[in-house]
Amino acid sequence: MALVHKLLNGIYILRKCQMPSAASHLFLGTHFADYCSSGLQKPVVAPSKASPQRKTEEGLQGHHHREAALDIPSPDEKPEISFEKAIQEEIKDHFRRLKDDFVNRWKGPEGHPLHEVLLEQAKVVWQFRGKEDLDRWIVTSDKTIGGRSEVFLKMGKNNQSALLYGNLSTEAPHDGESGRSGYCAMISRIPRGPFERKRSYDWTQFNTLYLRVRGDGRPWMVNIREDTDIIQRKNQMYSYFMFTRGGPYWQEIKIPFSKFFFSNQGRIRDAQFQLLLDKISSIGFTLADKVDGPFFLEIDFIGVYTDPAHTEEFAYENSPDLNPKLFK
Template identity: 80%
Template sequence: MALFHKVLRGTYILRKCSKPTSALHPLLGIRFADYSSSLQKPVASPGKASSQRKTEGGLQGHHQKEVALDITCPEEKPDVSFDKAIRDEAMDHFRRLKDEIVNHWKGPEGRPLQEALLEQAKVVWQFRGKEDLDKWRVTSDKTIGGRSEVFLKMGKNNQSALLYGTLSSEAPQDGESARSGYCAMISRIPRGAFERKLSYDWSQFNTLYLRVRGDGRPWMVNIKEDTDFFQRTNQMYSYFMFTRGGPYWQEVKIPFSKFFFSNRGRIRDVQHELLLDKISSIGFTLADKVDGPFFLEIDFIGVFTDPAHTEEFAYENSPELNPRLFK
């Protein structure tokens, strides 16, 4: 009876643990392995017996080594340390903060300051992979109960971003919203170390430069500036972008002086000049009240200096509208 108990115990330990050593099953280990291997041995000539024995020994050792590497004991638990994860996260943020300080002294994006000041054009966003799409987010009137849908994916050959969907101006049946029908694509606010909000400095440029391909619909280009500690989500600067249908790309150039100030989608009577050294994000909105499918393909978004454009601000402010400007 005791012998039978030892046999069962050895078999249970063999199933539970990964390493089939003879120490775990002293009664079945070596002899059972030799017996099973002897059953599978083919009949060989005496001259080849030694070489075949060496080959089988090498294959058996290699097989045992693979088993020991691939199969793990279920009792072994992964070593998870929350303190180490927090420490690694803090070290990563301090490393990013050090890089920001070094780049600030060297110049924008780590380049020499003289080189950055002399550049005439700059690509801010381009779309060549999934990591470029992660810098953007899409939204629609579904957030208020509407029926519009919008999607963002990479274009052909990973050389552009394709914004597409369906616009629906049907108002939600909630008893509150009287109008609907918009889709938008908005860039994410850049973040530095410790999740600090960063901004873009375009003060040395005077024109927004885009290479797009659309279906003939008019879009609204929106630029937000970060001037306060808290981001003012309802205030932005906007201008129109008219696309033409067809297979050809078009280059859109919009001077920053043309962007008008709006709040909650309404153009304000008092206009303010866009502060180009505190740009937080840019976006594209479709709300032309034409139901149906749409698409907008974007190659890149950049800024450049147009020497022919000398206008500083395209809109006037009268003393009645803004007396503070005329004191």
Template identity: 65%
Template sequence: MALLHKLLNGIHFTKLCGIQDAARCFLLGPVFAGYPSRLYSSIKKTEAASGRSSPEGKTHGVLEKQTKSEVDLGLISPKEKIEIIFDKAIRAEIKEHFKLLTKEVVDRWIGPEGHPLHEVLLENTRVMWQFRSDEDLDKWLVTSDKTIGGRSKAFLKMASNKQSALFYGILNTELPHDGETQRSGYCAMTSRIPRGAFERKMYYDWSSFNTLYLRVRGDGRPWMVNIKTDTDLIHKSQHLYSYFMFTRGGPYWQEVKIPFSKFFFSSKGRIQDSQHQLLTDQISSIGFTLADKVNGPFCLELDFIGVFHDPAHTEEFAYENNKKICGNL
């Protein structure tokens, strides 16, 4: 650790902003790779601070008269020698992660996810995601067939009243001209996997609930609701539990309730003969996919996504679990 400290203290990068990012990722790892703004906040312009002229003959006073665009963007002259102080950034990140770790320990001591045990036992509903600000949108990822060369477009933004989110775009089933792709035309939004201290993967525990509860307003298109469980193992990275959500269209909100027992198991986009029950104690993410092969615009408005316990629903698994058909599950 002392050797790494000395190494980082002695590093100076000139002209090569791209190499700065590469060195940061290589030496510091994924924990500190996503925070360039904090690292660059500790940059000291040594020559400007001392009042000496730059290699081009510009004094500190002249440098202040740079164009407004350069000042706003915080651009650094490629010939200017800069010094990056890693210690301050590293200490700030470690301090922040230890704060998260302390919060996790305190919440664990109080009860599940920081709620007292008696409240958890009496809890019948829980709102997992709601859409009230731009920070709520940052918890989601938007993808489309553009990743494989398709032409669909998808966007996610807050509604004008700031009380819901709009997932909208244009679905296009035209195949990319690569000679390999046989199917195209999908748009999806997926929740980010929760992260704890030191970028550890966290999971949602929904074992006290048996139903997914959504309040949406669609345009009449059918959507696929996808739930992903623990994906630490490589062979499970393509596993999904899915069910259909049929929207009505029109101006009225629609409350959708989907029991967890209805979700069917698929792998790499194919429904499997051997069905497995959804285990709700390690949920990593939830998502919505549109792939109904109908070209044109689409729009799905979301108010909140939650879970609740329906005492009237007693079904454990809706699909056949015959060992002669499915094998040993």
């Protein structure tokens, strides 16, 4: 009789919850199957009246154990199954996976995920941890025009920085043409891609230049160049001052991009233009303070930073007479 009772219960359950076909199972997925199976396995409340033998066993065991619920549901109970809820959960899961596929395909600069790039507040562009980092820079001085200044670049202590050092001389070349001399500079190389194709840096999401340096108290000029192929603009750049305080301690310098002024061939122009941050080609440091003698500048890293407190867009004024293009 017990076997017949189990068989009848199984037929009743199958009629109440038909298993989906193969085609619908592909659409509904595993969430619906798990939900249906969990609903069919609902435990049944134990009968209120226990047999005398059960009471005796409970009395002998001190009521430490209860009778386990049966796995077979009662014929009078209907399994709680919601097809609508199962389908909603499955559709949410598919859309969640679809979103992940799209987001992971979006790449930002240097191959980093785009959502990480948009959230970053600071970024190291140049650092010095080995010879390959020094190869991204070139040094130059007034020796190119016959001067006597010398400049060198090497790795610092424990290969954790770059050391720019040398000797500045303001003695003019004896060529009868140059009347002034005395400068040394360090300039980053323009990044190159396949087939020597020029690349540029995009700093539009940042508003401040961020450096960690240690100097000897001399003032330096920080120069930023835009990416351009126009020959007439090869000597144009944007500049601002960097004052080192000397001593054995490092200093962190933050220069807003809005402070950089427009210059051409080392002279500040009357008409000023705002620095375009989407096509930066190189950055450089120039020493030309007209003081003869040795110098050094140690650099840990050069980066960009977003300062939420800085809201200035451009620090310099223009008039229609100086820059009529801006007032049309």
